[in-house]
Amino acid sequence: MNWFGLSLGFATLFIIGLGFVWVIRGERYFGYLWWLYVMGAGIAVIVATLFISNNWTSALLGAFGASLVWGSTELKEQAVRGELGWYPFREKKILPPFADVIKKWKAPSL
Amino acid sequence: MELNFVGVAAALATFFGVWMGHVTVRKVERNAIHLWIPIGFFLALGLAFVSLSLTTSSLILSAVSGILAVTFLWDALEFVRQQNRIKHGHAPANPNNPRHAKILAEHPEATTFGWLDRDPRGSKYSAEELAAMKAGAK
Numbered sequence: 001m002n003w004f005g006l007s008l009g010f011a012t013l014f015i016i017g018l019g020f021v022w023v024i025r026g027e028r029y030f031g032y033l034w035w036l037y038v039m040g041a042g043i044a045v046i047v048a049t050l051f052i053s054n055n056w057t058s059a060l061l062g063a064f065g066a067s068l069v070w071g072s073t074e075l076k077e078q079a080v081r082g083e084l085g086w087y088p089f090r091e092k093k094i095l096p097p098f099a100d101v102i103k104k105w106k107a108p109s110l
Numbered sequence: 111m112e113l114n115f116v117g118v119a120a121a122l123a124t125f126f127g128v129w130m131g132h133v134t135v136r137k138v139e140r141n142a143i144h145l146w147i148p149i150g151f152f153l154a155l156g157l158a159f160v161s162l163s164l165t166t167s168s169l170i171l172s173a174v175s176g177i178l179a180v181t182f183l184w185d186a187l188e189f190v191r192q193q194n195r196i197k198h199g200h201a202p203a204n205p206n207n208p209r210h211a212k213i214l215a216e217h218p219e220a221t222t223f224g225w226l227d228r229d230p231r232g233s234k235y236s237a238e239e240l241a242a243m244k245a246g247a248k
Contacts, residue, residue, distance in 0.1 A: 002164055002166060003164065051113070060120075065121050066128075067124060076229070085235065
């Protein structure tokens with residue numbers, strides 16, 4: 001029996017669960033315009049796993065990087081949920097560098 | 111230096127597992143008349159991947175199938191959660207689906223209006239604006 005994959009599957013479920021928390025909190029205080037940086041960080045983490053020889057570390061970081069990329073595509077919809085009053089709303093956001101440029105781009109939503 | 115591909119494999123399984131589940135659950139829940147059919151299908155699919163993950167000797171195949179297994183099992187649960195979003199009006203109901211038509215008749219919050227089909231505007235909607243949006247959509 002090879003328990004690596006199934007244990008990793010449950011660990012991934014937990015990592016995705018954390019995604020709900022940081023997407024909701026992160027959007028509330030920082031706003032959805034951070035999506036580009038979050039996506040970039042996720043891709044960087046995934047590329048970095050190529051150079052980690054320990055299988056558990058590499059796999060867990062890979063799942064974490066993927067959840068950052070996925071979460072980056074959820075931020076825009078979460079911003080709308082806040083404005084609709086489904087989540088606590090904060091009008092004042094800590095904006096990312098180049099927010100006015102990023103605002104002109106279409107934020108991903110899958 | 112030898113590259114370790116298990117992290118990239120786990121990342122791809124996680125991202126595409128979540129994406130496919132996200133799209134499939136919404137689409138299938140919208141059209142399925144009896145929800146137990148897709149729930150049963152995803153439970154079976156999840157268990158098949160559990161079995162594959164436990165029996166393969168390949169580390170990468172075990173990782174990918176383990177992540178997909180848990181994702182599919184979670185998707186089975188998400189069909190129920192999605193139906194609850196329909197009841198609360200947080201996801202649009204399909205009036206042509208008899209199961210959704212019943213929900214629309216029994217749950218006052220349920221609506222065919224897609225609240226999330228808009229871009230963020232930077233400020234909160236007032237109760238009057240929300241009511242006008244819902245009335246305008248009907």
